[in-house]
Amino acid sequence: MARRNSLSHIAIPERSLVVLIGPSGAGKSTFARRFFKPTAIISSDACRAMLSDNENDQTVSAAAFELARYIAAKRLEKGLLTVIDATNVQPAYRSDWIRLAREHHLLPVAVVLNMPEQLCQERNVQRADRQLDASVITQQCLQLRRHIRDLRKEGFRHVFELHSEAAVAQLETISLNPLHNNRQDDHGPFDIIGDIHGCYDELCILLEQLGYVIDREQCRFISAPVATTANGYTTFRKPVFLGDLVDRGPQSPQVLRLVMHLVENGYALCVPGNHDAKLLRYLEGKNVHLRYGLEITVAQLAGETPEFLEEVKTFLDRLCSHYVLDDGKLVVAHAGLQENMQGRASAAVRDFCLYGETTGETDEYGLPVRYNWALAYTGTAMVVYGHTPVPVPQWLNRTIDIDTGCVFGGSLTALRYPEKTMVSVPALRQYAVPVRPVGYPDNGSAPQTATV
Numbered sequence: 001m002a003r004r005n006s007l008s009h010i011a012i013p014e015r016s017l018v019v020l021i022g023p024s025g026a027g028k029s030t031f032a033r034r035f036f037k038p039t040a041i042i043s044s045d046a047c048r049a050m051l052s053d054n055e056n057d058q059t060v061s062a063a064a065f066e067l068a069r070y071i072a073a074k075r076l077e078k079g080l081l082t083v084i085d086a087t088n089v090q091p092a093y094r095s096d097w098i099r100l101a102r103e104h105h106l107l108p109v110a111v112v113l114n115m116p117e118q119l120c121q122e123r124n125v126q127r128a129d130r131q132l133d134a135s136v137i138t139q140q141c142l143q144l145r146r147h148i149r150d151l152r153k154e155g156f157r158h159v160f161e162l163h164s165e166a167a168v169a170q171l172e173t174i175s176l177n178p179l180h181n182n183r184q185d186d187h188g189p190f191d192i193i194g195d196i197h198g199c200y201d202e203l204c205i206l207l208e209q210l211g212y213v214i215d216r217e218q219c220r221f222i223s224a225p226v227a228t229t230a231n232g233y234t235t236f237r238k239p240v241f242l243g244d245l246v247d248r249g250p251q252s253p254q255v256l257r258l259v260m261h262l263v264e265n266g267y268a269l270c271v272p273g274n275h276d277a278k279l280l281r282y283l284e285g286k287n288v289h290l291r292y293g294l295e296i297t298v299a300q301l302a303g304e305t306p307e308f309l310e311e312v313k314t315f316l317d318r319l320c321s322h323y324v325l326d327d328g329k330l331v332v333a334h335a336g337l338q339e340n341m342q343g344r345a346s347a348a349v350r351d352f353c354l355y356g357e358t359t360g361e362t363d364e365y366g367l368p369v370r371y372n373w374a375l376a377y378t379g380t381a382m383v384v385y386g387h388t389p390v391p392v393p394q395w396l397n398r399t400i401d402i403d404t405g406c407v408f409g410g411s412l413t414a415l416r417y418p419e420k421t422m423v424s425v426p427a428l429r430q431y432a433v434p435v436r437p438v439g440y441p442d443n444g445s446a447p448q449t450a451t452v
Helices: 028-035 044-052 058-077 091-103 115-126 134-154 163-169 200-209 252-264 273-285 294-301 306-318 347-355
Strands: 009-013 018-022 041-043 082-085 105-112 158-160 174-176 189-192 214-217 222-223 226-228 234-236 238-241 322-326 332-333 360-363 368-370 380-384 394-396 399-401 411-418 421-426
Touching: 009 018, 009 105, 018 028, 018 091, 028 082, 028 105, 041 044, 044 058, 058 082, 058 091, 091 105, 091 134, 105 134, 115 134, 134 158, 134 226, 163 214, 200 214, 200 252, 200 411, 200 421, 222 252, 252 294, 252 306, 252 399, 273 294, 273 306, 273 322, 273 347
Parallel strands: 009 174, 018 082, 018 105, 041 082, 105 158, 189 238, 332 380, 380 399
Antiparallel strands: 189 411, 214 222, 226 234, 322 332, 360 368, 394 399, 411 421
16 A cells, blocks of 8 residues: 655655656646756656657657656666656556666655645646646546555555645655665775584684684674774774575574674674575475475574574564675675676565576576676676685686685685685584585595585
């Protein structure tokens, strides 16, 4: 259901496609000019004028909407807030804007000016430039109200309804909120840690080698190492966990406790891995197969309190798919991220962050065949990721895979940023056998990737 808003302020994502919805005479153009930059507004009337020198020329409406869509696509490609000023009272027109937003991995927002029909008719009569037949406005009002409850089902992530002149007058500001993945003002320095998979002892050893003080028994953080930034300021280093905290290893609950303590107290950042996402689905009561190590985690969690399980569920549910850090120079995601998805939000972005890019096929092991997305990466941001175990960290086109397969008998690796140096600790033993073979330097095998 659309949300009626009678507040003085509403907030929308800074990167979004805002679709104004309302009959002619509802005040959409005035509303757009009041709250948004002129360059952000794409008006169907203006597009008609560009094509015919007459914004009232309905014979060019189809071409005008093609032009509007083209301009909107170019803005969304650059991640710019874009506002569509048209009636948009029919679901078919709105669905096209929703598709466009999704194509560019941005959030569609609906702002509904659901004004009384009488007001719209009065404004129509007063217009000197164009008057529509009264039946047109009546039909538009009916079309709007017939489907207004379905806007979220259509795909709008945020819906705001203003239903009177007073509500519009009361609205003072519309703020543009950064997405949760936008942490460009966080400059670190960071210690980015690859897939842990329940290897708690190795995690503690690695953190201690990096200079952190940990209470291993209580799974608590005590202190972080001090660093001096390039401009001479003193700050603390911050761990960044690349996900796959759980499964296959011996102590997933302990890993969760420590990482949750670090993140929830603002000492660290964490993105989810595909194993973490699957555990969340299990905790939510979804039907998931207990395999690929999840059965081990479930058994380990059987002795935990319901309160702890609820805390884990809440923690995993709140994790952000990826982060853009250090003025956009650094991106962290579990399985990596293409340039056109960085700093954006959609189901496709989250899936890529969790699983990488797949072909839709399966291999002889029954596992997804993946594209090596990093081969074609040309972005300016450095992307640090894990997900696919490798014998040693692998640089490729400003990306680096630091999942060195600790749970498979490899090592647990941290990339220190901005230094770009590696710190690794060897696995204390091999806890699991990969479904696909993987070679490590100590066994003489040729480097191969393994499933995760």
